[in-house]
Amino acid sequence: MTLQTRISLVSGLLLVALTGLTHAQGVYKIVGPDGKVTFSDKPPTGAQAAGSANVQSGAVGAGVGGADLPFELRQVSNRFPVTLYTSAQCAPCDSGRSLLKSRGVPFSEKTISTQEDNEALQRLSGETSLPFATIGGQKLKGYSDTEWTQYLDAAGYPKSPMLPKTYRYPAPSALVAIQKPAAPKAAEPAKPAAVEPAARPSPSAPSPSNPAGITF
Numbered sequence: 211m212t213l214q215t216r217i218s219l220v221s222g223l224l225l226v227a228l229t230g231l232t233h234a235q236g237v238y239k240i241v242g243p244d245g246k247v248t249f250s251d252k253p254p255t256g257a258q259a260a261g262s263a264n265v266q267s268g269a270v271g272a273g274v275g276g277a278d279l280p281f282e283l284r285q286v287s288n289r290f291p292v293t294l295y296t297s298a299q300c301a302p303c304d305s306g307r308s309l310l311k312s313r314g315v316p317f318s319e320k321t322i323s324t325q326e327d328n329e330a331l332q333r334l335s336g337e338t339s340l341p342f343a344t345i346g347g348q349k350l351k352g353y354s355d356t357e358w359t360q361y362l363d364a365a366g367y368p369k370s371p372m373l374p375k376t377y378r379y380p381a382p383s384a385l386v387a388i389q390k391p392a393a394p395k396a397a398e399p400a401k402p403a404a405v406e407p408a409a410r411p412s413p414s415a416p417s418p419s420n421p422a423g424i425t426f
Contacts (some may be wrong), residue, residue: 215252279316283372290346290365292317295331295385302353303341309358311379315373319382 240408279287294310294317296303310317328338330393335342335349343350363369 244250256419264417278374280372280374283314283368286366287316290367291344293344294319295322295335295340295342296320296382297322297340300340305355306341306343306353306358309355312371313362313367313369314373315362315367316373316377316379318380320385321382322385324384327384330386 285351292310292315294303294306296307296319298321308321322328322338322340331338331340331342335351337351339352341353343358345365348361348365350361
């Protein structure tokens with residue numbers, strides 16, 4: 211990699227950091243009352259949230275650096291978090307995952323397995339091919355050992371693993387996580403209608419068999 215290319219990569223990554231593009235984002239699938247589906251990086255509010263059949267979100271580029279990481283690694287992972295997007299039966303995805311782990315790069319992994327995931331991935335990367343990775347605000351489409359290594363180097367990730375032995379990578383999660391609508395409250399049982407006391411029958415008229423007109 212030429213010096214000019216390296217400078218360009220570093221400049222691009224620094225620009226992303228200064229403009230705040232490295233912050234975690236969210237992808238929300240909003241289903242309107244009319245059934246229209248829209249994707250947004252802003253959570254639904256007010257009538258949108260109330261009218262959604264469900265709201266789905268997935269963290270994008272979320273930092274995974276923890277307090278147990280070495281200072282240098284924690285700093286770079288907070289500035290340029292890495293997110294890997296994969297699917298099952300994807301050999302290039304396995305290669306990308308292996309590269310990140312061999313260098314000890316902390317990363318979060320998002321899996322693509324549903325139509326909703328594909329639609330969200332299309333919004334993020336502009337296409338649905340995998341693997342897809344983000345390093346800060348930089349988007350890497352398809353796996354290339356050389357290209358991924360260049361971007362990791364430019365971001366400042368150590369070339370040799372620095373992760374502590376106790377570190378565990380977070381489990382992969384779906385890009386679009388379904389948030390089920392709250393179950394409606396069970397209807398309270400209807401209160402029995404008040405039973406009015408039966409009207410006391412009027413005294414029977416005296417008869418030869420009941421001369422006093424007694425009733426019970």
